[in-house]
Amino acid sequence: MALKMQSPLGRARGRGAAKSGIAHHWFMERLTAVALVPLMLWFVAAVIANFGASHAEISAFFGQPWNAALMIMTILFGLYHGISGLMIVLGDYIHGPAKHLTLALAVPALAVLAGIYLIVCVLILALGG
Amino acid sequence: MVQFTLPAHSRIAKGRDWPAPAGAKRPKTFSIYRFDPDSGDNPRMDRFTLDLDDCGPMVLDALIKIKNEIDPTLTFRRSCREGICGSCSMNIDGLNTLACLKPIEEVKGEVKIHPLPHLPVVKDLVPDLTHLYAQYQSVEPWMKTDTPAPPGKERPQSPEERERLDGLWECVLCFSCSASCPSYWWSGSRYLGPAILLQAARWVFDSRDEAKPERLDALDDPFKLFRCHTIFNCTNTCPKGLDPAKAIADLKREVFKRAE
Ligand code: SF4
Ligand code: FES
Numbered sequence: 001m002a003l004k005m006q007s008p009l010g011r012a013r014g015r016g017a018a019k020s021g022i023a024h025h026w027f028m029e030r031l032t033a034v035a036l037v038p039l040m041l042w043f044v045a046a047v048i049a050n051f052g053a054s055h056a057e058i059s060a061f062f063g064q065p066w067n068a069a070l071m072i073m074t075i076l077f078g079l080y081h082g083i084s085g086l087m088i089v090l091g092d093y094i095h096g097p098a099k100h101l102t103l104a105l106a107v108p109a110l111a112v113l114a115g116i117y118l119i120v121c122v123l124i125l126a127l128g129g
Numbered sequence: 130m131v132q133f134t135l136p137a138h139s140r141i142a143k144g145r146d147w148p149a150p151a152g153a154k155r156p157k158t159f160s161i162y163r164f165d166p167d168s169g170d171n172p173r174m175d176r177f178t179l180d181l182d183d184c185g186p187m188v189l190d191a192l193i194k195i196k197n198e199i200d201p202t203l204t205f206r207r208s209c210r211e212g213i214c215g216s217c218s219m220n221i222d223g224l225n226t227l228a229c230l231k232p233i234e235e236v237k238g239e240v241k242i243h244p245l246p247h248l249p250v251v252k253d254l255v256p257d258l259t260h261l262y263a264q265y266q267s268v269e270p271w272m273k274t275d276t277p278a279p280p281g282k283e284r285p286q287s288p289e290e291r292e293r294l295d296g297l298w299e300c301v302l303c304f305s306c307s308a309s310c311p312s313y314w315w316s317g318s319r320y321l322g323p324a325i326l327l328q329a330a331r332w333v334f335d336s337r338d339e340a341k342p343e344r345l346d347a348l349d350d351p352f353k354l355f356r357c358h359t360i361f362n363c364t365n366t367c368p369k370g371l372d373p374a375k376a377i378a379d380l381k382r383e384v385f386k387r388a389e
Contacts, residue, residue, distance in 0.1 A: 008263035014319055017350035023385035026355055088358070091351060092315050 025084060032081040039074045046071075062126040075118045083111040144173030147199055153180035157233060159191055161203065162243045164250050172250070174241075175200070181233065188240060189217050189228035192254075204253040212368065215301030218308075219244055219254050225305035227368040245308035247317070261304050264321050268329040268347070273340035290336035297331040297376060299369055300324065306363035306373045312356045320356035321348075323363035323373035330376040333383060349384050357381075 050061055062068045086107055094100045144163055149156040156178050164172035177195050184194050189210055196203045206216040210229045217228040220243040222236045233240060248256035278284050307313045307322035321329070326348075333344050348354040354377070363373040 008259050009266050012260060012263035012267040017347050017353055019346065019349045020351065022349065022351045022355045023381065024388060026381060027385055091356070092312065
């Protein structure tokens with residue numbers, strides 16, 4: 001191991017503050033958490049109401065603009081909230097810039113893909129597909 | 130990367146057993162973490178049984194008695210023995226606290242004593258606080274002003290402005306809170322931890338200080354401040370009854386307000 005002669009203060013200061021707008025993400029985590037409370041209630045109710053429904057019935061359900069809108073909001077807020085949580089977990093447990101950066105880019109990219117895919121599915125159903 | 134198991138050299142062995150003195154009426158056993166870096170041995174738990182009728186009421190009294198009368202090599206920090214210097218912080222019965230404020234009677238059964246968790250151990254109950262002190266220095270815990278003080282007078286502060294510092298100034302820097310925080314355990318090299326952040330808040334919210342912008346700049350960081358995940362171990366453990374979790378929440382809000 002390399003000899004470490006850096007002063008304790010130098011080590012404590014490190015690279016200083018990132019000033020990367022983290023407070024905004026911190027706020028969005030809380031905002032999406034609050035929004036997800038009614039959205040999840042609606043979602044659970046929707047799942048129960050449509051349990052065992054046929055493809056045509058589901059399609060008709062999402063044909064109602066409000067149902068499609070609420071579903072898309074649930075997807076967007078849920079993914080945003082889930083991914084921010086996951087990013088924090090990565091920051092906590094994956095140390096080392098290379099590993100962390102790879103995951104910090106890959107995870108949101110996958111989330112965007114998943115989000116677009118799910119929204120397209122809802123739209124196709126809503127439009128009678 | 131986070132580590133969940135102890136390195137082979139940190140595993141704790143069974144140590145010596147010192148039996149109760151003859152005729153002890155109220156025997157109580159203290160199981161104490163011992164580590165001597167010079168011996169090359171693994172840490173061990175030594176057990177000392179004292180007679181409570183012949184011992185002061187606090188855990189620190191027991192430690193002093195053991196050091197004076199049984200094993201003079203037992204090493205721990207202490208000074209004021211009344212909860213004001215912050216030196217005797219350690220983990221007693223699973224909770225970080227000040228040994229001089231912890232009544233022995235509060236612990237049921239054996240009194241297990243370890244050094245503050247997740248810090249390098251210098252010897253026995255003495256942890257290495259170098260990094261914590263350096264982090265403390267990094268938040269520049271002193272008044273910074275451009276306006277000179279009124280000639281021959283102190284800087285004025287209204288009673289309300291002074292009240293804002295209640296719950297912050299009382300901290301004795303024992304680091305019980307930081308050493309109880311999982312976020313500080315995992316990311317302590319970059320996360321400042323509850324003790325330092327409470328101190329940072331003590332200056333951020335001091336109406337006389339004029340360096341709030343640079344103080345908040347220095348905290349606007351995913352690690353230094355926002356690694357706090359509101360676990361509340363800090364508030365739970367603080368032997369002075371302070372609320373570092375609230376101080377941290379206030380700081381986060383203060384950083385957030387700059388953009389809104
Ligand atoms: S906030 Fe409480 S536990 Fe933390 S360092 Fe100060 S006195 Fe000790
Ligand atoms: S000896 Fe000073 S706080 Fe315990």
